[in-house]
Amino acid sequence: MKCNNIHNDLISYLEGSLSREESNAVEKHLNTCDECMKFSDKLRVSLGYIDIEKEVSVTPGFADMVLAKLDNEVDNEVEEFSLINRMMPALTAAAVVLFAVFVGNTLAKQFSGGGDMVEQGYHEEFLYANEIYLEPIENFFLLTEENYEKD
Amino acid sequence: MTQFVSNQNDHDLISAIKDGDHDSFRILVEKYQERVIRICRGYLGSYEDAEDLAQEVFIEVYKSSVKFREQSEVSTWLYRIAVNRSLNYIRDNRKKFILSKRSDSYEMSAIENKASGSSADNEITAGEHRHVLHLALNSLSDNQKTAFILNKYEDLPYIEISSIMGVSISSVESLLFRAKRNLQKRLLDYYNKNML
Incomplete structure (x- = not known):
């Protein structure tokens, strides 16, 4: 039996689930192979800790x-x-x-020409933002100056 | 009265727990505490962590008792909660588990190197064997790990494992076969690289 075959069967051998024939073959190999014997011993100890950990206090x-x-x-x-x-x-x-604020706002827009007010506000803002309307005197002089240069 | 209560079967206990009966809950905890801790320990390795997680398992049992439809055994339902909680714990603490894996491996190599200078045969200590075992267990897939832990830590028969995991008995057999092969391979690889 080769070492690799033994390695595949070691855990089954250790838990006693191999047939008598298979188990004898593994034992025979272990007695002649130090390395597999070492593996087997270490595997037995590691797996043995499952039984120890099963004891719960x-x-x-x-x-x-x-x-x-x-x-x-x-x-x-x-x-x-x-x-x-x-x-x-x-x-x-x-x-x-x-x-209440939301409903009041909505009703106010619907029943008091809210759309026009918004439109109006926009125009007012536009007018104030327009420098021509805001600064009529400067505009007057500017136009005058331009006319003068053209002339 | 206590004798009467302690003789209640699991379904009676759950019915009482659904009504908020803490005495019945205590009886359920005392009945299943060892089994739940054992399962959690199979996953986590550390006894302290396993006890902490087991507390969480029982609290989840209490809270989700109202959803229990009594279509399965109480023990099966309880095991399922313990398994899911343990897997979630590992998933949520993956970083910690990976880190601890690396540090364990590092520590083990250091121990091995030190030992090789002083001794021809590198003996490993009890704690190291336990570490190696849990490292190998944690390298298995969730299903293989669960089948192995329920079978080896809790000695449950295949039919009960199949109920808990929601798979067929033949799937349990296959999972156990692959779990043992992989576990053995991981352990032998580890010994080969670090111990021999």
Whole structure:
């Protein structure tokens, strides 16, 4: 039996799931191959720690710790819920005010020529921004000067 | 009264827990605490981390008890929560696990180098064996790891593993076969590079 074949069967050999014939073949090889014997020994020790780790000794009071943690989480959730509840009147009032402002604004636009007002405002702004209208005297002199140069 | 309560079956306990009965919850925790911690330990390696995670598992059990439709065994449902929580923990702490893998590997090499100077046969300590085992386990796919841990740490039969994982029994057999082969290969590779 070759080393590679043994390596594939080692874990099954160690857990005793090989047939008697297969198991004998592995043992025969291990007795003649130091390297495979070393692998086998180390694998046995490493896998043996599964059995050691399976032995659980629960910390005394584990259930109490779980219940305390649960109570703590429930308290926090209740606190968050009550905070939201406490803030609810203020949040509701703010929402009502915002809604009223929105509705009022919309109605004002609809029933008092809101569209024209906007248009008018635009024109006013345009007029004020126009230097010709803002500075009629300078404009007058400028025109005069231009006319003078042309002449 | 206590005797009566402790004789309640799992479904009765869950019904009571749904109504907020903490005594029934305590009974459930005490009944399953070892099994849940064992499974978490199979994934995480550290006993302290496993106990902390087990607490989270039980809190999730309490909170999600209202959703439990009693179509499966309570133990199957509880195992499933423990498995999912453990896998999520590893996923959420991937960085930590990768870092610890690297540092373990580094430490192991350092130990090996030191040992090679003083001893012809590089013996590895108990803690190192345990590290190597969990490094190899963590290198398996989630499904292979889960099948292996449920079978080897919890000694569950294939049929129960198939219920927990939601796969067929033949899939469990295949997963276990591949898990053992891969685990063995990883361990032998590790010994070959670092120990022999």
